Amino acid sequence: GDHQETVPVEGVAGGGTAYGWSDTGVNDPRPLRGAIDPMKVSSLELLNVWCMPNSANVGPQDMPRELEPISLLAARNERESIQIAIRPKVSWGGSGIAGTVQVQCTDLCSPCGARLVVGQSLTLRRVVPVLGVPDALVPLDMPVCQLNLFPGETTVIWISVDVPSEQTPGHYEGEIIISATKSEAESTSQSLTKVEKHQLYRELRDCLDVVEPLKGRPSEEVVERVKSATSSLRRVLLSPSFADFFSDYGPIDMMEEDAVSSLSIRLKISLTVWDFVLPVTPSVPAVIGISDTVIEDRFGVEHGTNEWFELLDQHFKWLLQYRISPYFCRWGNGMRVLTYTSPWPADHPKSDEYFSDPRLAAYAVPNGPIVPCGDTAKDYLRREVEILRTKNHWKKAYFYLWDEPLNIEQYNGIRSMASEIHAYAPDARILTTYYCGPSDAPLASNNFEAFLKVPEFLRPHTQIYCTSEWVIGNREDLAKDIIAEIQTENGEEWWTYVCLGPGDPHPNWHLGMRGTQHRAVMWRVWKEGGTGFLYWGANCYEKATVPSAEIKFRRGLPPGDGVLFYPGQVFSSSQQPVASLRLERLLSGLQDIEYLKLYASRFGRDESLNLLEKTGMYQGPERYTSEHTPIDIMRGEVYRTCRS
């Protein structure tokens, strides 16, 4: 006994405290020893790879889960996304990194030969933390990219499938192939540095100088010179720079460079595309503000210049992909706002192009010139309205004049502006955001009652009554009271908005909230019965005068509030904006509304609410799922019951 005990084993028995018990990592019986060559070991020995739904916030500290096959459902004209998390089990990459992986993506193909093409319908982005929270989606090269992994850190890839409206319904399959590979530093050690290259250049030039002026020289000298050049050339070819090629005079085997092999991890993606086509024009307009001032400052463009028009155009087009209706905005005195969806005058062809785009559900018409043009505001406004009211797209137009009026003077300001507009077009829609009545002339004895009476007070100077969700709190029944005050029969609408409130646990788009909490903003709209949504804004960073300047959130606002995308320059040399996870979830929420609307069109609105309830997806602003499964169940149920 004594003898044995002198060489005891740490573990179950002793102070090892569970030593080896949670050993979920490397289970392979063949241990990896010494320097690890990723080209000779199964990537599964080097990497944990697992999938997560798009509503999960997966950060650097997330721990591995089981790898399960990916099975997605998407309608046509829908985007569906999934996340793949990668965490190194070991390090093989040398300095500073755990290792490099190559990620490759195939087209998704159906048995009948239809395809969803990588780089077009299938895109990969890297999830980058902002303030430590996964949020920015930085595009990756397609169809192959390399990623550096860091020790003890989980790296996350966001995969999106955009199904075109005309895509053949059916079952599609493809693969994501993940391969541990040599780091770039290692591969470039095989290349020539600038210094080596310059050395080589000089030697070759010297060779040339020796043999070049041969014409007319005595043949003895020619022979000598050629000999000298030949031996220089031979020396160059035998130099260490070309050592890789000595052994083999034949073609180099470049296969080694190809990381994809039987050692790779192959992740099957299976996608069912069903016949439902999401309407091109979103059923619920979501109007989202873009600060033109922020664009001007950050990109250093002057208001009204060609560059300025180009940048606004880029922002408009990019945001339109997200089923939202952008408006540009600059702030005036008080909370007066100058809002406009097109920076061009109404008679400019670009305005017509913008407004008649079927993806645009609503557009803001400015109540004065955006770029000074010599006209008075009055004249400008009259002409704009006169042009627009003759168009088919006029039904999408709205005027957003003032943000959150607080007193009689401000309410009167809206009345007077609205009167002017209605004088030119009685059917013009004025949108007013508010969360209370005028404080200096209470409309009722308590705040909520006063808030309820705003439509009565503002009528007919507002058609879209846009209220803060913060007012409702967790008392969803109040939505009914609000709607009761809206004369929908006269074309009035009730819209809602979120901003710095409501806070957790209510749905909003703040950084650090749960993924389902982001997505639930739109579930709430559906349940409460609002017919539109407003958000200010998508790019409200702290002031900066360099496109690639670090993003800072504005002081006094919850992180992420007012920011739905980032300038691409911050994350790469790309000019394209970088979406936030929250913008993707806004899109998902808008898509969920189309599913629910389809279901309601078959079985009635009440049944659609019942579906939200019975799946556990959304029951109220404090009772909604934190898991993804209920979302898939809802979507699956709509698919099962509504497919043709």
Next chain:
Amino acid sequence: GDHQETVPVEGVAGGGTAYGWSDTGVNDPRPLRGAIDPMKVSSLELLNVWCMPNSANVGPQDMPRELEPISLLAARNERESIQIAIRPKVSWGGSGIAGTVQVQCTDLCSPCGARLVVGQSLTLRRVVPVLGVPDALVPLDMPVCQLNLFPGETTVIWISVDVPSEQTPGHYEGEIIISATKSEAESTSQSLTKVEKHQLYRELRDCLDVVEPLKGRPSEEVVERVKSATSSLRRVLLSPSFADFFSDYGPIDMMEEDAVSSLSIRLKISLTVWDFVLPVTPSVPAVIGISDTVIEDRFGVEHGTNEWFELLDQHFKWLLQYRISPYFCRWGNGMRVLTYTSPWPADHPKSDEYFSDPRLAAYAVPNGPIVPCGDTAKDYLRREVEILRTKNHWKKAYFYLWDEPLNIEQYNGIRSMASEIHAYAPDARILTTYYCGPSDAPLASNNFEAFLKVPEFLRPHTQIYCTSEWVIGNREDLAKDIIAEIQTENGEEWWTYVCLGPGDPHPNWHLGMRGTQHRAVMWRVWKEGGTGFLYWGANCYEKATVPSAEIKFRRGLPPGDGVLFYPGQVFSSSQQPVASLRLERLLSGLQDIEYLKLYASRFGRDESLNLLEKTGMYQGPERYTSEHTPIDIMRGEVYRTCRS
């Protein structure tokens, strides 16, 4: 009025919510536009750089502060450290990173020509987060290194100065030079890839083939062949691969490659070395355990093989730099431990080398063979003791037999093992760790009284009573009660230990605790009057069988508990262990004890405690500084009053 208001300015007036107000970033009047060339812009426009004391935990989310000059004080044979934080103001690096910086370090020089040499006395390490908390110190290349910065992330460099014992006291100055530079990817775009290189190689070989067998050929053919080769060579030289060099036939200006210039940020380091030499042998032995089992598993070496001895040797030597006395340990049944500072038998020259190293303050003697050797445990123990007790270093020896006995059987086990040892050497020191008396035979009516009576109960079978700080809680006065039970006049000692307890806010080495909390572990030892300290252990990671396997902390333990360093392989291709911040703070704490001891030797122990109190550095386990300043004040006061 109307006209003006149509082009309002976002900001103070309106919904911009403090837009531009916290603009502490880019203040430069010349805005950076378009692609940023780091070689043409002052690095200060691209980077925030600031310094932080070594007791600060500076993570990726830390925000910039004012850059202040670095002024350090260090004794001889002391290590003093400072942190430099770098955060990009903008991105210039292209894909995935904000940009690359080059960090360069000069020697520290005194006016009389003495030097602290970069790479030897001056080292740079990168602070790498573990579980999101800054902890691992990964060595950087010296004297120049490149670092990638990430958007919105603070990168931290840990600079240590190790002052040799024989260093000339005086004032030293040097510089850290930080330069934004082109990313490696960009610079390598100027180099030849393997494919281009191979192409070039083939073309040159073809040239050679054409001209090589010229001997004996008709001169016409020679001329033709040389012509052909010459034109091939000319084509090669004009190829895009060498395009960089076309413009200039003279020597290339390689200065561009040198990132250090007037654009760099130069950070002055000023260091006062004073004449005090920290004793080579630490005044308070800190014995720190290393799991041999973990080494065996992770590095795949078999117990007792040459590789095994080499690895243990490497660990011993590396840890000895930290003023600590390592012991190796493996666990037996119950909480029996086999502890040994030298893996070799006592008569092996390496054991003598280990034990007589003046930096080693205490060593563990095993009570049986570590590697089976044919001897019985009894015989082996007797021979070890007989050899060691004749040596000068025998006074450093201790026997650590059992960890935290809990019942009479375990206490009896210690008694019987100790009796055997004392039979061979009556002056042998047995160390016993405990936090309570035997549960099945209470020594008193309450737990703390029973704990107090352990020395009386164990005597004479233990000389070093090593108790958990957890027992004391915040009642520092209990330390006096413990000491009252120790017969110091008979050579008995009171040591302490921390492990999973005590928890926050008490001093310990858990990840996520404040830096001063880590350092205060040793302040506490000094204040309470313990004469030694024990910690298990330095490398108690979860089981892994690959050197570079991800570090996992053991289940059920607070993160960082039992882990003071990491295998270098996890972070780079280096074999050298990577220190944790917590290990550096253990060292700093041990150095603080030497300062306090020096002060006590001049003014008495009470005055040293008074100094701790009046600086606000440490007053008790729940009352110690969270700021660094009191530490500098204490050190400055010792310097002021004790320098010669």
